[in-house]
Amino acid sequence: xxxxxxxxxxxxxxxxxxxxxxxxxxxxxxxxxxxxxxxxxxxxxxxxxxxxxxxxxxxxxxxxxxxxxxxxxxxxxxxxxxxxxxxxxxxxxxxxxxxxxxxxxxxxxxxxxxxxxxxxxxxxxxxxxxxxxxxxxxxxxxxxxxxxxxxxxxxxxxxxxxxxxxxxxxxxxxxxxxxxxxxxxxxxxxxxxxxxxxxxxxxxxxxxxxxxxxxxxxxxxxxxxxxxxxxxxxxxxxxxxxxxxxxxxxxxxxxxxxxxxxxxxxxxxxxxxxxxxxxxxxxxxxxxxxxxxxxxxxxxxxxxxxxxxxxxxxxxxxxxxxxxxxxxxxxxxxxxxxxxxxxxxxxxxxxxxxxxxxxxxxxxxxxxxxxxxxxxxxxxxxxxxxxxxxxxxxxxxxxxxxxxxxxxxxxxxxxxxxxxxxxxxxxxxxxxxxxxx
Amino acid sequence: xxxxxxxxxxxxxxxxxxxxxxxxxxxxxxxxxxxxxxxxxxxxxxxxxxxxxxxxxxxxxxxxxxxxxxxxxxxxxxxxxxxxxxxxxxxxxxxxxxxxxxxxxxxxxxxxxxxxxxxxxxxxxxxxxxxxxxxxxxxxxxxxxxxxxxxxxxxxxxxxxxxxxxxxxxxxxxxxxxxxxxxxxxxxxxxxxxxxxxxxxxxxxxxxxxxxxxxxxxxxxxxxxxxxxxxxxxxxxxxxxxxxxxxxxxxxxxxxxxxxxxxxxxxxxxxxxxxxxxxxxxxxxxxxxxxxxxxxxxxxxx
Numbered sequence: 001x002x003x004x005x006x007x008x009x010x011x012x013x014x015x016x017x018x019x020x021x022x023x024x025x026x027x028x029x030x031x032x033x034x035x036x037x038x039x040x041x042x043x044x045x046x047x048x049x050x051x052x053x054x055x056x057x058x059x060x061x062x063x064x065x066x067x068x069x070x071x072x073x074x075x076x077x078x079x080x081x082x083x084x085x086x087x088x089x090x091x092x093x094x095x096x097x098x099x100x101x102x103x104x105x106x107x108x109x110x111x112x113x114x115x116x117x118x119x120x121x122x123x124x125x126x127x128x129x130x131x132x133x134x135x136x137x138x139x140x141x142x143x144x145x146x147x148x149x150x151x152x153x154x155x156x157x158x159x160x161x162x163x164x165x166x167x168x169x170x171x172x173x174x175x176x177x178x179x180x181x182x183x184x185x186x187x188x189x190x191x192x193x194x195x196x197x198x199x200x201x202x203x204x205x206x207x208x209x210x211x212x213x214x215x216x217x218x219x220x221x222x223x224x225x226x227x228x229x230x231x232x233x234x235x236x237x238x239x240x241x242x243x244x245x246x247x248x249x250x251x252x253x254x255x256x257x258x259x260x261x262x263x264x265x266x267x268x269x270x271x272x273x274x275x276x277x278x279x280x281x282x283x284x285x286x287x288x289x290x291x292x293x294x295x296x297x298x299x300x301x302x303x304x305x306x307x308x309x310x311x312x313x314x315x316x317x318x319x320x321x322x323x324x325x326x327x328x329x330x331x332x333x334x335x336x337x338x339x340x341x342x343x344x345x346x347x348x349x350x351x352x353x354x355x356x357x358x359x360x361x362x363x364x365x366x367x368x369x370x371x372x373x374x375x376x377x378x379x380x381x382x383x384x385x386x387x388x389x390x391x392x393x394x395x396x397x398x399x400x401x402x403x404x405x406x407x408x409x410x411x412x413x414x415x416x417x418x419x420x421x422x423x424x425x426x427x428x429x430x431x432x433x434x435x436x437x
Numbered sequence: 438x439x440x441x442x443x444x445x446x447x448x449x450x451x452x453x454x455x456x457x458x459x460x461x462x463x464x465x466x467x468x469x470x471x472x473x474x475x476x477x478x479x480x481x482x483x484x485x486x487x488x489x490x491x492x493x494x495x496x497x498x499x500x501x502x503x504x505x506x507x508x509x510x511x512x513x514x515x516x517x518x519x520x521x522x523x524x525x526x527x528x529x530x531x532x533x534x535x536x537x538x539x540x541x542x543x544x545x546x547x548x549x550x551x552x553x554x555x556x557x558x559x560x561x562x563x564x565x566x567x568x569x570x571x572x573x574x575x576x577x578x579x580x581x582x583x584x585x586x587x588x589x590x591x592x593x594x595x596x597x598x599x600x601x602x603x604x605x606x607x608x609x610x611x612x613x614x615x616x617x618x619x620x621x622x623x624x625x626x627x628x629x630x631x632x633x634x635x636x637x638x639x640x641x642x643x644x645x646x647x648x649x650x651x652x653x654x655x656x657x658x659x660x661x662x663x664x665x666x667x668x669x670x671x672x673x674x675x676x677x678x679x680x681x682x683x684x685x686x687x688x689x690x691x692x693x694x695x696x697x698x699x700x701x702x703x704x705x706x707x708x709x710x711x712x713x714x715x716x717x718x719x720x721x722x723x724x725x726x727x728x729x730x731x732x733x734x735x736x737x738x739x
Contacts, residue, residue, distance in 0.1 A: 100474025
């Protein structure tokens with residue numbers, strides 16, 4: 001008790017003395033607001049300070065690689081090129097930008113530009129899924145700034161972007177159309193045949209492009225006659241389409257394809273910068289996978305399952321040419337081998353699955369005789385009858401699809417992955433349908 | 438006793454400590470820099486918005502991207518610059534000018550919502566639908582899908598675009614209806630016309646089924662206030678002919694047992710109450726306003 005009564009006044013005395021320290025100078029000599037504004041104007045000066053603008057490469061959340069050229073101007077305006085298609089690569093588009101302190105100093109492209117095409121949630125704009133697009137960004141936090149490079153991180157989808165100070169020839173490559181020529185690879189989509197054949201100095205390969213993920217697949221027969229294929233991601237530079245992993249079949253190596261003009265449904269290309277070649281449509285595969293039709297059919301017959309198609313037949317350049325997706329409440333269509341047996345015939349069904357009472361229902365479809373597998377690697381379908389009742393509004397769609405299925409020349413099957421096949425009309429390769437598990 | 442002395446000493450100490458606060462000069466309050474980035478060099482669009490909307494009606498339109506105005510879980514994009522003036526001048530023609538013509542300049546200045554947020558893309562919902570307009574508090578209206586805005590005469594216009602145009606004006610009229618109805622409540626008898634049919638489950642009801650129960654749209658079933666403003670929005674954007682056609686085409690008995698004749702009668706009762714509300718409360722001839730508004734919309738879609 002006594003000790004307490006001594007220490008308490010002592011403690012109080014110390015508190016009173018300590019409480020009176022008046023030295024509360026801030027650590028920084030300016031306020032936080034002032035320092036933030038200084039940083040922003042420094043970054044703005046760096047952006048404007050590149051006389052030939054900035055080059056940038058963006059990898060979207062879906063894996064596509066895109067190149068951009070930005071020219072920042074002092075009045076919150078920026079003009080840009082992008083290698084999305086020939087229009088964006090050939091014409092500069094001006095929009096606005098601003099620097100703003102969000103949680104970090106941020107660079108915001110605040111009205112619509114080529115950059116926003118990648119992030120647009122409308123799948124019709126960029127080929128991505130509705131609601132997310134290609135999973136990209138147009139609002140970036142600024143990580144580091146030097147005179148030659150600026151590192152940015154997307155604030156919504158974490159897209160990493162590095163702006164590199166452009167040299168005069170970089171800017172010129174956009175302005176004088178080198179990039180637009182490179183983008184002439186998009187014309188390959190105008191080839192109506194399924195098979196796109198690359199031919200040069202006596203060699204030939206079938207190509208498959210995935211434009212959304214920017215991958216290219218080479219298909220060829222090796223010396224022993226075995227069907228081989230190779231897939232690589234690709235990206236564009238002003239010198240052409242570059243394979244991330246060079247293609248090599250043992251005799252030839254391909255690292256780069258340069259577009260040299262689109263004419264008469266044929267794209268002229270230069271291989272590796274020196275060998276001229278062409279990419280054109282072909283009506284049959286470079287080597288048919290003879291076992292593929294039976295393999296496709298037995299995959300599902302053996303497990304009592306079915307193949308699914310969401311988009312139906314692509315014919316003469318038109319997706320869903322028979323407007324299958326306009327069947328009321330349509331969800332997807334299926335091909336179900338050995339669906340059932342009637343009068344001694346075990347038949348297959350091509351069925352149309354619709355949403356009814358908040359669940360999926362198979363309400364009608366066409367029945368097919370067991371398909372014929374020919375020795376030259378085709379499958380031929382013959383109609384047996386109709387299951388269920390076809391809604392009046394779907395009758396013509398249903399009949400048109402059956403007519404296409406009954407194509408007398410039959411179909412090739414091209415295995416595109418372990419769980420997917422493309423079924424291609426053997427008549428002229430201008431009609432095909434994708435089957436997936 | 439001792440405790441009491443100690444307490445006294447503590448209080449004394451507190452008093453001494455706080456007494457030491459020094460005079461903090463707030464500095465020059467006329468020049469607080471803020472965080473920056475909220476101003477920019479005004480361009481032709483900024484000037485158009487200022488002269489056509491802000492100066493006369495105190496309405497601002499934010500077209501530059503600001504994530505803070507929006508849902509953080511939606512993928513959205515800012516609008517294309519070339520769409521902003523066409524959209525806002527269409528809004529001015531269809532909505533502001535017609536109300537001004539019928540109710541006067543002062544009415545519009547006092548009552549219009551003050552803040553538009555413009556978004557280029559649609560707002561995709563997880564159920565597959567796309568939101569194309571929202572509003573809150575009678576003050577802020579968010580317009581989506583501006584990049585697809587096309588009226589007759591613009592390149593690429595197809596008749597389907599008229600749906601987007603009408604939907605946009607439906608949203609604006611709906612929200613403006615809320616402002617009027619929140620300032621002066623309508624006759625409570627309105628709530629009794631379709632009493633017992635209001636439901637939070639409205640999104641599982643089709644418009645046709647809603648019509649059969651005496652509602653103008655399915656969303657009108659969500660609450661009496663929504664019912665009231667959906668009626669206003671539908672009658673103004675579709676015009677008298679459009680509304681009459683909707684009422685006349687009701688057929689069959691609803692799942693709730695409302696007959697077609699009953700449904701038609703309910704919708705007509707609601708129509709009458711709205712016409713009277715506009716007349717008695719705001720001194721506006723609703724049918725004149727309806728004819729003007731529909732005529733302006735038709736110049737854009739036909």
